[in-house]
Amino acid sequence: MTALDFFLLVVAGFFTGLVGFVTGMASIVSYPALLAVGLPPVAANVTNTVAMVAVGVGATANSGRELTGRGATLVRWAVLSAIGGLLGALALLVAPAGAFELVVPFLVAAASIALLVQPLVRRHVGELNAPWIVPAGIVLISVYGGYFGAGAGVIYLSMMLLCTSESLWSASVLKSFLLGIANLVAAVGFAAFGPVHWWAALALALGALAGGWCGPPVVKVIPPNLLRVSVGVAGLGLAVYLAR
Numbered sequence: 001m002t003a004l005d006f007f008l009l010v011v012a013g014f015f016t017g018l019v020g021f022v023t024g025m026a027s028i029v030s031y032p033a034l035l036a037v038g039l040p041p042v043a044a045n046v047t048n049t050v051a052m053v054a055v056g057v058g059a060t061a062n063s064g065r066e067l068t069g070r071g072a073t074l075v076r077w078a079v080l081s082a083i084g085g086l087l088g089a090l091a092l093l094v095a096p097a098g099a100f101e102l103v104v105p106f107l108v109a110a111a112s113i114a115l116l117v118q119p120l121v122r123r124h125v126g127e128l129n130a131p132w133i134v135p136a137g138i139v140l141i142s143v144y145g146g147y148f149g150a151g152a153g154v155i156y157l158s159m160m161l162l163c164t165s166e167s168l169w170s171a172s173v174l175k176s177f178l179l180g181i182a183n184l185v186a187a188v189g190f191a192a193f194g195p196v197h198w199w200a201a202l203a204l205a206l207g208a209l210a211g212g213w214c215g216p217p218v219v220k221v222i223p224p225n226l227l228r229v230s231v232g233v234a235g236l237g238l239a240v241y242l243a244r
Contacts, residue, residue: 001037001038001197001199001200005037005038005200005203006199006203007203008033008036008037009033009034009037009200009203009204009207010203010204010206010207011207012029012030012033012204012207013030013033013051013054013203013204013205013206013207013208013209013210013211014207014208014210014211014214015029015207015211016029016030016033016051016052016055016204016207016208016211017054017055017058017059017207017208017209017210017211017212017213017214017215018211018212018214018215018218019211020052020055020059020153020176020208020211020212020215021055021059021172021176021211021212021215021216021218021219022172022215022218022219022222022227022231023153023154023230023231023234023235024151024152024153024154024155024156024157024172024175024231024235025150025151025153025154025231025234025235025238026052026055026149026153026208027048027052027148027149027150027151027152028150028151028238028241030048030051030052030204030208031044031045031048031150033204034047034048034197034200034204037200039197039200042092042194042195043195043196043197045092045148046092046190046194046195046196047196047197047200047201047204048149048204049089049146049149049183049186049187049190050183050187050190050191050196050201050205051200051201051202051204051205051208052149052179052180052183052208053180053183053184053187053205054204054205054206054208054209054212055176055180055183055208055209055211055212055215056176056177056179056180056181056183056184056212057180057209057212058208058209058210058211058212058213058214058215059173059176059177059180059212059213059215059216060173060176060177060180061213062212062213062214062215062216062217063173063176063216066169066170066173066174067173067174067177076135077134077135077138077174077178078177078178078181080135080138080139080142081138081139081142081178081179081181081182081185082142082181082182082184082185083139083142084138084139084140084141084142084143084145084146084182085142085143085145085146085181085182085183085184085185085186086146086185086186086189087139087142087143087146088142088143088144088145088146088147088182088186089146089147089185089186089189089190089194090189091143091146091147092146092147092148092186092190092194093189093190093193093194095147105239105240105242105243106239107144107151107155108150108151108154108155108235108238108239108242109235109236109239111151111154111155111157111158111159111235112154112158112231112232112233112234112235112236112238112239113232113236114158114162115154115157115158115161115228115229115231115232115235116228116229116232116233118158118161118162118228119225133159133163134159134160134163134164137156137159137163138178141155141156141159141179141182142178142179142181142182145179145182145183145186146182146183146185146186149179149183150238150242151235151238151239151242152179153175153176153179154231154232154235154238156171156174156175156178156179157171157172157175157231160174160175161228167224168219168224168227168228169219169220169224172216172219173216176212176215
């Protein structure tokens with residue numbers, strides 16, 4: 001890796017962290033950047049997951065007050081996210097290449113549509129209050145986050161806004177924290193068994209740490225409805241991109 005590649009990955013990492021917190025689509029920036037500097041797909045995937053830990057660290061460090069007072073619930077959710085991240089890492093290491101490729105665009109598209117229609121659902125149906133939905137959703141989304149993760153944040157935001165009383169702001173903070181845990185657990189597995197490119201991971205992580213730190217102030221000044229619609233529309237675009 002050249003010094004220019006390292007610098008470009010730091011810059012890409014910053015926008016990865018910022019975009020990741022604001023929209024939940026960090027990998028749409030970071031993964032192509034790793035491919036662009038010459039990493040093969042599997043190495044880019046595991047390196048990306050290792051670096052994405054920094055997004056959660058940066059965002060949580062600058063918005064951790066939102067997580068205080070949640071006690072046992074937050075601990076349970078964190079454990080579920082860690083389990084999902086571990087399963088996702090195992091899936092990437094042992095499953096056939098492209099095992100999730102067919103279903104992922106539909107998941108991202110469904111989550112994006114759910115975000116766009118969320119006020120209508122809340123108005124006519126109310127909160128989708130089934131006690132098992134959120135814990136099961138955290139595990140499944142974290143599995144996907146540990147496996148690849150493009151659009152995982154969109155899916156997470158959609159679930160939280162439809163199934164809980166969380167605001168878009170608090171859902172964004174929880175999304176970064178819990179997916180950060182999933183990425184951390186997956187990263188430990190990849191560090192031991194996966195083809196991580198450590199210089200690329202370091203460059204991307206340095207930028208992502210700064211970008212994740214800058215994400216919470218940006219979200220605070222964007223009107224919630226504008227942010228929700230923007231993320232939903234961008235998510236549909238991501239679904240089309242992944243389908244191709």
